Amino acid sequence: MQMQKKQQLLEYFVVCGIGPEIRTLDGEKGFHGTHFYYLPSLLDLYPSPPPPHLTPPPPQLPTCVLPAGVQFYSSGFHSSNPLSFPRTYPIVLTEGDGSKIYVSCIAFRDPVCEDIAEAYHIPANSFADKCICLVSRAPSFHILRQALEEIYLVCFSKTGTSKPLWDVIAYTLSNVPSPAPGKERVLFAIENTLLSLDFPPKDGLPHADISFQPLVQCLDVDNFIKLFTAVLIERRVLLRSNKYSLLTIASEAICHLIYPFRWQHVYIPLLFFSGVDYIDAPTPYMMGLHSGVDTTGLSMDGVVVVDLENNCITTSEEIPPLPEPEMSSLRNEILKLLHPNVVWIDSMKADLESYEQYAKFNSKAWSPEKDVHLRIIFLKFFASILGGYRNFIENTANQVFNTQAFLKKRSRATQQPVDEMLTQFLESQGFLDYLERGLGSNGNGNNLLDKLQDAIGRGQDPLSILPSSSSVSEYEIITISDPGLGISGSGDRHTYERFPANYRSEEQEEKRKQILSAASGALEYTMKHTPSSPSMYNGDSKGGSLSPRERAAERERMVLDIKVKLQGLWLRLLKLGATDDPLSSFEYGTILALIEIDAEGIGGSGFVECIREHIHSGWKGHLTEEQFIAVKELLKTAITRATSRNDIATIRDALEVSAEMYKKDRNNVPDYVQRHLSSLSIWEELRFWDVYFEYLMECFSNKSTNYAALVTAQLIILATHMAGLGLPDTDSWYIIETIAGKNNIGYSHIIKLRGYMSHIQQLCVGYWGIYSVKSQAMTSLGLPSPRPQDVTIDNQQPAEASGRSWVQSMFSRDTTTLRASSFTRGRKWTSDQAKSENGATGQPKVQTSIRTLRGHNGAITALHCVTQREVWDLVGDREDAGFFISGSTDCTVKIWDPSLRGNELRATLKGHTRTVRAISSDRGKIVSGSDDHYVLVWDKQTTQLLEELKGHDAEVSCARMLSGERVLTAAYDGTVKMWDVRTDTCVATVGRSSSAVLCMEYDDSTGVLAAAGRDGVANIWDIRSGRQMHKLLGHSKWIRSIRMVGDTVITGSDDWTARMWSISRGTCDAVLACHGGPVVCVDYSKSDRGVITGSSDGLVRFWENEDGGGGLKSSKNVTIHSGGILSINAGENWLGIGAADNTMSLFNRPHKMSTWQLYRTPQKTLAMVRCVVSDLERKRICSGGRNGMLRLWDATINI
Structure with a gap:
C-alpha cells in the first residue's frame, strides 16, 4: 500500500569495539596484553554521515554500550565456555534536555582485524569484544532486541544472507516507520523472520515495553516499597546487579511506577565502570552499576544502595515510610497481585463475588496485563495521598502549590500529624515539574491521575480510565516488504566469519592506515633502540658483541636519527594547510607515538629540542587554532612521560618553550600554550x-x-x-x-x-x-568534579572523555530548585570553608534559581539594577522596578525583565559606536556612557533615543540620572559634567581632576559630589556653591571605588588599602590595610556604622568600630570567593556580593543578630566576570561575563 513518509523507528546502527588507535582505560597507548581493559571506539555507523533530519548519535555511546571496556581473548565463542557466549542488553542514555535515547546491544567476541594485530604485534587469531547496537527514540525494547538478534543470527548463520549484511541493515533502518499510537501495526521481515510492532494509544498509560516482573522478583514487597519511596523523595539511588539488562529494566520500571511524575535528575541506568567516582555526587541521581565494580574508598554517604541480586537495601540515612493508611493499602494490593494464593488462602469463594475472577486473573503466568495492573496500583496510591490536591493549586508569582494548606487539610482528615515523607515529596522537583506542565489543571483531559480520582469518587472501576482493549482489532496493518529478497540466485549467499565492516571511503581508509603506520613505526623504534630491547641485547648477536664505546656510538647515531626525523615531522606539522586536521595527520601520530613508546625519553626531549631550535632560528611561535591543539597535546604527553622518568631537564625545557608559543583568540589577544599545561601534577x-x-x-x-x-x-x-x-x-x-x-x-x-x-x-x-584547575576543580556548569584530574580530559582517549563529559553534563542539567538536603549528603564534594560558613548560620536553606541570559555578542562591561528608590516606587506598582540593564563591547544596551522567565530580554538600545561603560536610569529614562565619548539618553517606555550629549573629550566612565531631568557624568578626561536633558546642553563642568575619573558619588540632598580616579586623590565639591571643598590625599595609587554616606566618604585603592574620610573636617579617620591586593569595592553599613571592603585577593572584610575608640578593626573575613571581588551592596538586613570567578553570595543580618551571616551562595560556573550588580529588594544578583552572557541568581527567599 502507498504510505506517506513517516518518522523512522530506527535511527542508527552502530558497531563499537577496538579501533586503529588502541588505548587502555588508564590512557596508556598500545597493546599491553589480555589482562588489561581498553577503551572502545566507534567503528561503523549507518547512516553515515548522519542525515540532517536526525540528531547525531551521542559521542559517549561507545563507552556506554561497553561499560567495562574492551578485553582481548585467545579464543572466540565456544559452547563449553559460558563466558564466551554473546549477551544482549538494553541501555538508556539521557540527553541534556532530559530526552531519552534507547539502545539495544549485543556484545560478543570477534576476531581482531589483521591490520590492527600486525601494527600492534597482537598475537595471531586473537579476539576482542565488539558490540552491535540499534539506536531509537522509541522505548520499544522488545522489537529492538528482536531485530538486533536477527541481524546477529543471519550474520553468523551457516546458510548466510540473500544479500550483503549491510544492505539488510540499511533497508531495515530506512524503511521501517514508527506506527501511529493505537492505530497502526507495522509488519516487517529480516531475512525470513517476521516482526510486528505497534504502540499503545496516547490516552492510556505511557508506553512501557518492558516487564515489571524482574523488579518484583528481585525485591520483596517491603524493599520494593522502600525503593519506590527513595525515588519519590529524590534520594541518590544506586542499583547494583551483575546483569546489565536487569539494571536498565529495573530503572525504567521504577520510572514508570512514579507516573504521572517524572524523574528530574541524573538518570544513568548503566554507568560505565570508570565512572564509579560519580557515585559520590551530591545531587539526586538514579544510576545502575555492575556488581563487579569496586566502590571501596568512596564515601557513599546518604546513597541508597539497592542490591537486586540479594534483595538488600542499605543507606546511611533513614528513608521515611509512606503515609498511612495508603502505605498499608499499597502493600496489600501488591501482595494480592504477586502472591494471590497466600493472600486469599483463608477466604471462601461464597463470601466474595469477585473471588473467582480475581483468582483466575492471578493464577496466570506474568503477563502484560499484570504489568498494567501493577501500574494502576501505584497510580491509585497517588490518587489517594493527593486527594483534593487540585484545590490547592495557586500558580501565583510566589508559589504554584499551597503545600502548607494541603498538609493541614490532610492532617485533619487522617487525624495524624503532618507526614515527613509527603512533605518531602511535595517539595520535590518531580511534583513541581508535574504542576508546571499543567497536568494538574482542570483543562487537561489526558491526566490519568485526575481521571482516576474522579472515577474513584464516582465508584467506578479504576481500569475504566484506560482505553478499551477492543480497539486492538481495529489496528491498520502496514506491511514493509523488501523487493530485493529472492532476486539473487540460490548460490549467491553471503556468509561471514566475523562481523563485517561497512564500506570505508578512501579518506577514511587513508586515515586508518596513517594511524596504524604511526603506531607500527613507533613500536619498531622502541623495539630496536631501547636498552631493554631484545634486538639490542638479547636477540641481536651483533649488538651483544659490541664494545661499550661502540655501543655508545651506536646509541648516539640512534638519538641523532630520531631527532632528525622529529625535526622533519615538526616542520611538516607546521606546514599543514588550513583544511588539514593536525590531530589526524601522519606527522602528529608519529610524533606522539615516538614520545609515548620511547622508554628512554629520546622522543620527548628531542621534540622539545626541535621546538627550541625552531624558536632560536627566528620563529615567532604563532600557531593556528588546530596547530595549537596539536602542540599542546604533544607537550602534555612529553611532560607526563618525562615526569615518570624524573627527567627534570625535559620538563624544564618544555615549560620554557610553552611560554613562547601562542594562538590569537577572538579578541586578538595571545593565548599561550603554557596556560593549558596547568593540569599536570609536576x-x-x-x-x-x-x-x-x-x-x-x-x-x-x-x-x-x-x-x-x-x-x-x-x-x-x-x-x-x-x-x-x-x-x-x-x-x-x-x-x-x-x-x-x-x-x-x-x-x-x-x-x-x-x-x-x-x-x-x-x-x-x-x-x-x-x-x-588545581584550586577549583569545576565542571562547565559549576559542579565540582569528583577527581581533580577529570577537569581536563586532554590526556584521555575521546571515548572515555566523552563518557565523562556526558555524565558531568547530566549532573549539571538546569534544575530550578534543588533541596538543600541533597547537597549535604555528598560531604566529599563540599569544601570545608563552605561548610563552616553555612554551619555558622542557623538559617534554613532556600530554593534557588539561576538563569543564563543570552543576547550580547561581546563582553559585558556595565550593569545597572533599577531599584524602587530610583523610580519612586512607594507602593510596589512600578513594572520596571527590578529590571536589569546591561552594556557591552558590542556597543548595545539591553533591558532585562527577570519576571518574564524564558523571555527576559525586553529591548535592545542601539546608538553607541564603542564599548558601553556606564548606565543609570530613573522613572522614565535610561542614560548610558561609552568609549565613543557620548552620553545617550533613552526613553524607557518606547526605547527611543532622546538625546545625544556630547562634551567629554575621552571615554565616559560614570553616569547618573538625577531629579529634575538632570544627568551627572564623569570621564577619563578628568571632568565631571552636569547636563540638562530637556535642553540637550551641558549646564556646567562641576568638577575637574588632574587625571581620569574612575568612580563618583553624589548626594542630591546636600549637593556634595565626590569623585576619584587615577591620580589617587579623592576630590569633594559642593556643586551648589560651585567650590571645591577638599582634596583628600593619602592613597598612593588609583582609587577604584568610592562610597559616600552622610558626612563619611570611603575609598578603595590599588595601594591595597581603603580609607574612611570625614567630609566636614576633610581628614582621614581610618586606614583599613589588611588586603593582599587592590581594594576594588567598598560599602557602608548604616546600622552598625561599619565598613565592608572587597579586594582582588578574593577576600571580603567586615570592619567594625573598636570598643571605646574611633578606629575600625577587621571583625570577619569572607573567604568563599576565589576571584577578585567586583561588587558589594549592603542594605539594612541583606548583603549581596559578586566576584570575578562568577561566584555570588547573599548574607543576612536578622534584627536579633549582630553580625552578618552567610545565607546562600549558588554554584559557580567557570566564566570570567567583568561586573556584578545586586537587587536586594528581590534577593537577586546578576553577573556579566566576558563571554557576553548574564547569569541571574534569584534566591527567592520568602521573608
Whole structure:
C-alpha cells in the first residue's frame, strides 16, 4: 500500500569495539596484553554521515554500550565456555534536555582485524569484544532486541544472507516507520523472520515495553516499597546487579511506577565502570552499576544502595515510610497481585463475588496485563495521598502549590500529624515539574491521575480510565516488504566469519592506515633502540658483541636519527594547510607515538629540542587554532612521560618553550600554550622548582652581581612561569617563599617578590579569569568534579572523555530548585570553608534559581539594577522596578525583565559606536556612557533615543540620572559634567581632576559630589556653591571605588588599602590595610556604622568600630570567593556580593543578630566576570561575563 513518509523507528546502527588507535582505560597507548581493559571506539555507523533530519548519535555511546571496556581473548565463542557466549542488553542514555535515547546491544567476541594485530604485534587469531547496537527514540525494547538478534543470527548463520549484511541493515533502518499510537501495526521481515510492532494509544498509560516482573522478583514487597519511596523523595539511588539488562529494566520500571511524575535528575541506568567516582555526587541521581565494580574508598554517604541480586537495601540515612493508611493499602494490593494464593488462602469463594475472577486473573503466568495492573496500583496510591490536591493549586508569582494548606487539610482528615515523607515529596522537583506542565489543571483531559480520582469518587472501576482493549482489532496493518529478497540466485549467499565492516571511503581508509603506520613505526623504534630491547641485547648477536664505546656510538647515531626525523615531522606539522586536521595527520601520530613508546625519553626531549631550535632560528611561535591543539597535546604527553622518568631537564625545557608559543583568540589577544599545561601534577611539586632554580643560578654563576639581587631575578623567572601556568597564588607564594628563605635574601627582596607576584596574578586574572584547575576543580556548569584530574580530559582517549563529559553534563542539567538536603549528603564534594560558613548560620536553606541570559555578542562591561528608590516606587506598582540593564563591547544596551522567565530580554538600545561603560536610569529614562565619548539618553517606555550629549573629550566612565531631568557624568578626561536633558546642553563642568575619573558619588540632598580616579586623590565639591571643598590625599595609587554616606566618604585603592574620610573636617579617620591586593569595592553599613571592603585577593572584610575608640578593626573575613571581588551592596538586613570567578553570595543580618551571616551562595560556573550588580529588594544578583552572557541568581527567599 502507498504510505506517506513517516518518522523512522530506527535511527542508527552502530558497531563499537577496538579501533586503529588502541588505548587502555588508564590512557596508556598500545597493546599491553589480555589482562588489561581498553577503551572502545566507534567503528561503523549507518547512516553515515548522519542525515540532517536526525540528531547525531551521542559521542559517549561507545563507552556506554561497553561499560567495562574492551578485553582481548585467545579464543572466540565456544559452547563449553559460558563466558564466551554473546549477551544482549538494553541501555538508556539521557540527553541534556532530559530526552531519552534507547539502545539495544549485543556484545560478543570477534576476531581482531589483521591490520590492527600486525601494527600492534597482537598475537595471531586473537579476539576482542565488539558490540552491535540499534539506536531509537522509541522505548520499544522488545522489537529492538528482536531485530538486533536477527541481524546477529543471519550474520553468523551457516546458510548466510540473500544479500550483503549491510544492505539488510540499511533497508531495515530506512524503511521501517514508527506506527501511529493505537492505530497502526507495522509488519516487517529480516531475512525470513517476521516482526510486528505497534504502540499503545496516547490516552492510556505511557508506553512501557518492558516487564515489571524482574523488579518484583528481585525485591520483596517491603524493599520494593522502600525503593519506590527513595525515588519519590529524590534520594541518590544506586542499583547494583551483575546483569546489565536487569539494571536498565529495573530503572525504567521504577520510572514508570512514579507516573504521572517524572524523574528530574541524573538518570544513568548503566554507568560505565570508570565512572564509579560519580557515585559520590551530591545531587539526586538514579544510576545502575555492575556488581563487579569496586566502590571501596568512596564515601557513599546518604546513597541508597539497592542490591537486586540479594534483595538488600542499605543507606546511611533513614528513608521515611509512606503515609498511612495508603502505605498499608499499597502493600496489600501488591501482595494480592504477586502472591494471590497466600493472600486469599483463608477466604471462601461464597463470601466474595469477585473471588473467582480475581483468582483466575492471578493464577496466570506474568503477563502484560499484570504489568498494567501493577501500574494502576501505584497510580491509585497517588490518587489517594493527593486527594483534593487540585484545590490547592495557586500558580501565583510566589508559589504554584499551597503545600502548607494541603498538609493541614490532610492532617485533619487522617487525624495524624503532618507526614515527613509527603512533605518531602511535595517539595520535590518531580511534583513541581508535574504542576508546571499543567497536568494538574482542570483543562487537561489526558491526566490519568485526575481521571482516576474522579472515577474513584464516582465508584467506578479504576481500569475504566484506560482505553478499551477492543480497539486492538481495529489496528491498520502496514506491511514493509523488501523487493530485493529472492532476486539473487540460490548460490549467491553471503556468509561471514566475523562481523563485517561497512564500506570505508578512501579518506577514511587513508586515515586508518596513517594511524596504524604511526603506531607500527613507533613500536619498531622502541623495539630496536631501547636498552631493554631484545634486538639490542638479547636477540641481536651483533649488538651483544659490541664494545661499550661502540655501543655508545651506536646509541648516539640512534638519538641523532630520531631527532632528525622529529625535526622533519615538526616542520611538516607546521606546514599543514588550513583544511588539514593536525590531530589526524601522519606527522602528529608519529610524533606522539615516538614520545609515548620511547622508554628512554629520546622522543620527548628531542621534540622539545626541535621546538627550541625552531624558536632560536627566528620563529615567532604563532600557531593556528588546530596547530595549537596539536602542540599542546604533544607537550602534555612529553611532560607526563618525562615526569615518570624524573627527567627534570625535559620538563624544564618544555615549560620554557610553552611560554613562547601562542594562538590569537577572538579578541586578538595571545593565548599561550603554557596556560593549558596547568593540569599536570609536576607543577605542584617543590622539588621541581627547587631544581629549576638551581639550574637558573648555575646559568648566571659566573656573573659578578649582588647575590640577593641574582636570587630575586631567578625567582621572578619562576614566578612568571607559575603565573603563566595559572597556579593558585597561595601555592606559588609558598614555593617562592620557601626557596627565598633558603637563600636568605632579606625582607626587602621578599616584599618585592610578593608585590610582583600579586601584580602578575592580577594581570592574568584580569583577562583570563580564575582558570586554575588545581584550586577549583569545576565542571562547565559549576559542579565540582569528583577527581581533580577529570577537569581536563586532554590526556584521555575521546571515548572515555566523552563518557565523562556526558555524565558531568547530566549532573549539571538546569534544575530550578534543588533541596538543600541533597547537597549535604555528598560531604566529599563540599569544601570545608563552605561548610563552616553555612554551619555558622542557623538559617534554613532556600530554593534557588539561576538563569543564563543570552543576547550580547561581546563582553559585558556595565550593569545597572533599577531599584524602587530610583523610580519612586512607594507602593510596589512600578513594572520596571527590578529590571536589569546591561552594556557591552558590542556597543548595545539591553533591558532585562527577570519576571518574564524564558523571555527576559525586553529591548535592545542601539546608538553607541564603542564599548558601553556606564548606565543609570530613573522613572522614565535610561542614560548610558561609552568609549565613543557620548552620553545617550533613552526613553524607557518606547526605547527611543532622546538625546545625544556630547562634551567629554575621552571615554565616559560614570553616569547618573538625577531629579529634575538632570544627568551627572564623569570621564577619563578628568571632568565631571552636569547636563540638562530637556535642553540637550551641558549646564556646567562641576568638577575637574588632574587625571581620569574612575568612580563618583553624589548626594542630591546636600549637593556634595565626590569623585576619584587615577591620580589617587579623592576630590569633594559642593556643586551648589560651585567650590571645591577638599582634596583628600593619602592613597598612593588609583582609587577604584568610592562610597559616600552622610558626612563619611570611603575609598578603595590599588595601594591595597581603603580609607574612611570625614567630609566636614576633610581628614582621614581610618586606614583599613589588611588586603593582599587592590581594594576594588567598598560599602557602608548604616546600622552598625561599619565598613565592608572587597579586594582582588578574593577576600571580603567586615570592619567594625573598636570598643571605646574611633578606629575600625577587621571583625570577619569572607573567604568563599576565589576571584577578585567586583561588587558589594549592603542594605539594612541583606548583603549581596559578586566576584570575578562568577561566584555570588547573599548574607543576612536578622534584627536579633549582630553580625552578618552567610545565607546562600549558588554554584559557580567557570566564566570570567567583568561586573556584578545586586537587587536586594528581590534577593537577586546578576553577573556579566566576558563571554557576553548574564547569569541571574534569584534566591527567592520568602521573608
